[in-house]
Amino acid sequence: MRVVFAGTPEPAVPSLRALAASSHEVVGVVTRRDAPLGRKRVLTPSPVATAADDLGLPVIKADRLDDAATTEIAALGADLGVIVAYGGLVREPLLSAPAHGWINLHFSLLPRWRGAAPVQHALIAGDRVTGAAVFQLVPALDAGDVFAELRYDVPRGATAGDVLDDLATSGADLVTAVVDAIADGSAVATPQEGEPTLAPKLSQADGALDFREHADRVLDRFRGTTPEPGAHASLDGQRVKILAALRGPDAELAPGRVALVGRDVLVGAGEGSVLLRTVQPAGKGAMNAADWWRGLRSDAPQLDLPGAAS
Structure with a gap:
């Protein structure tokens, strides 16, 4: 299939690399614009942008998926969109632009910890088991049907950074397997079960x-x-x-x-x-x-x- 990928931080990079190495064609990569980093505030490409350049993939930089970005992405003619920690919302008409819509790799066992910081909130709450899920993107926050998930026992003393590193690696295999299943028609998604909990972005406080x-x-x-x-x-x-x-x-x-x-x-x-x-x-x-x-x-x-x- 022709796949468009959207992601920004380092945990999204393994999924991009796995898809680029698969039998599918990554026709474009969407990521947020270069951001000022360090004490000198030097404009720096996102980790996903850097990886896409290394892979020779075309990059669309947008902080919001507005009308202009939607037009550019839709023109790629993708069969499927894959999003991993992009940092922005996919709304209609872009949500329905690919024939198979969009799937999202999320770093929790949904519906627990819907939102921008699932791993952080899981550890703050003392969860000793978490995981990752690939689900169909819908307008409601992280509420779509789930294609596949994996469970992860949090190692003693592991930080959010450690857990994200592990889930980014294992999640890349998970998302690639789901893309394969969608391509061959064997993919089955099931509704989420249980009481949702929310994981909003954390502040310094x-x-x-x-x-x-x-x-x-x-x-x-x-x-x-x-x-x-x-x-x-x-x-x-x-x-x-x-x-x-x-x-x-x-x-x-x-x-x-x-x-x-x-x-x-x-x-x-x-x-x-x-x-x-x-x-x-x-x-x-x-x-x-x-x-x-x-x-x-x-x-x-x-x-x-x-x-x-x-």
Whole structure:
């Protein structure tokens, strides 16, 4: 079949490469426009745009699938659209332009975690099993019938970045198998079952760690917001990024109290403690948590608690 692919970030790249290597013809790639990155705000192509260039595929850059983009994409004459984390909505008439419509690779077991950040929300909620699903795109958010899915046991200590990397790889095989099945007429899609939950895009505020919670819940949020939007705490009003952390021993430390115990930096939680490995104070580079602690001016530093009265 003639396939048009839409995607933007790194987790979409394995699916694009798998389709390009398949028996189907990728007639065009849709991705968001170059974005300013880094301190110098250099305009940088998306990972999908870069991969498409490497593969010699024509690229359409659009932040919104407006009338102009719709006309350009429809002119490709695709039999099927495949979308993986594009970052924009496909509406009519583009939704019905390909003969087989559009399918979407989504990184959750639908209908759980419909939305832009399914892996992040799954980890924040403490889910120990998640997965990926390929479904028929419909106007309602992530509500279409499901062609295929895979289950994934979340490894202990895995961050959202780790899980996305794994699901992007295994999901590429899943989406390619569904495209094959649609091509040969054997594909069957079934309605979603169960109560939907939503996974909206996260903001920087979602990465704030509240050490009044159980240590396990603190770490769920840490893992779910790492690497994006980034887990953090604050000390005397100054943000400290938490780059690596794990479960600490039970310790008699008040929530948010930071202590050096042997070689380990522990932070008290509502129950248990969190062991900090790597942090990044405001205006500085990443550093070992013990080195950071030794540079503090207090022998009993106390992290700010979100929402607590000053």
